[in-house]
Amino acid sequence: MGRIASLNILLDPSGKDFLAELYGKVIENVQKSTISNLLKNRDLSGDPESGSVEAKRFANATSSVYGTARGNGKGEAVKAKPVTVQINIDREIVEELETKDTLLYGVDGLLERRSTNHVKSMVRELERAFFTEAREEGIAFTPPALPQNEVVESLIQSVEITKNDYVDGVDRDMMSLIMQPSEYGKMRNFLDTDVNNANVNTAANEFVTFHGVRAFSSVYLPPTAKMIIMVDGSVALPVLPRQYTAEKIPLSEAYAVELFYYYGVKAVTPDLIRYIAA
Numbered sequence: 001m002g003r004i005a006s007l008n009i010l011l012d013p014s015g016k017d018f019l020a021e022l023y024g025k026v027i028e029n030v031q032k033s034t035i036s037n038l039l040k041n042r043d044l045s046g047d048p049e050s051g052s053v054e055a056k057r058f059a060n061a062t063s064s065v066y067g068t069a070r071g072n073g074k075g076e077a078v079k080a081k082p083v084t085v086q087i088n089i090d091r092e093i094v095e096e097l098e099t100k101d102t103l104l105y106g107v108d109g110l111l112e113r114r115s116t117n118h119v120k121s122m123v124r125e126l127e128r129a130f131f132t133e134a135r136e137e138g139i140a141f142t143p144p145a146l147p148q149n150e151v152v153e154s155l156i157q158s159v160e161i162t163k164n165d166y167v168d169g170v171d172r173d174m175m176s177l178i179m180q181p182s183e184y185g186k187m188r189n190f191l192d193t194d195v196n197n198a199n200v201n202t203a204a205n206e207f208v209t210f211h212g213v214r215a216f217s218s219v220y221l222p223p224t225a226k227m228i229i230m231v232d233g234s235v236a237l238p239v240l241p242r243q244y245t246a247e248k249i250p251l252s253e254a255y256a257v258e259l260f261y262y263y264g265v266k267a268v269t270p271d272l273i274r275y276i277a278a
Contacts, residue, residue: 022115027241029119035216036130039176041236041268048087048238055236055268057081057166085236087264093118099253118259127220130237133265135225138273148186155229156213158274170231172212179227184217224278231272239263
């Protein structure tokens with residue numbers, strides 16, 4: 001697509017197709033760029049357009065003496081705890097573009113640059129909202145006075161041994177550990193220097209797992225948490241981004257390029273989230 005002298009093109013069908021193409025890139029990039037997209041709860045029912053969705057936690061089944069149901073004339077009712085996630089956070093990114101700017105960059109180049117920036121802005125907000133919710137609703141873990149690797153192992157075990165009506169222990173491959181870069185660096189240094197880890201590739205950016213748990217470094221953890229561990233699906237983050245639109249600003253040669261998105265965030269299983277406070 002060559003340079004275009006006016007943003008009028010955005011208001012005709014071909015321009016709308018280009019905006020839709022950029023919109024598709026926004027969604028794809030948000031999915032690729034976020035840790036929260038890997039970890040968030042997807043088992044949600046209901047129509048997001050209605051303003052809320054719902055997650056359910058089903059209690060574990062328990063056995064009874066043979067004949068109990070026959071004697072009672074019915075089986076045990078299925079116990080489920082509903083968790084409603086309100087999509088109540090409304091956001092917008094609205095920027096003005098002057099026609100003369102398109103003469104310098106072209107519509108495609110200018111919109112590509114701005115859409116990339118919009119994606120990053122959206123990513124930052126969603127990531128911070130996700131981990132802030134995990135920190136606020138999770139359970140504080142007091143670390144023992146031990147080396148970093150043993151502290152992390154203790155944190156993992158605190159989730160692994162969880163038992164209640166809904167959980168009877170947790171497999172490590174269901175957990176994810178997210179750390180501040182400084183804490184992640186301590187773990188990385190341990191893996192790099194420990195004699196039993198001589199085969200660790202020190203050039204690699206990530207060590208992927210620690211004792212069977214996926215590990216991530218994130219700059220988006222709230223400053224009140226050194227690290228957070230959670231079972232995948234512990235936090236729901238439904239997002240409704242809308243397509244890019246463009247409209248002319250009256251009495252000017254400027255156009256507004258607009259991105260609107262709506263989301264909600266809610267801890268579905270707060271008992272499966274632990275954090276070490278900073």
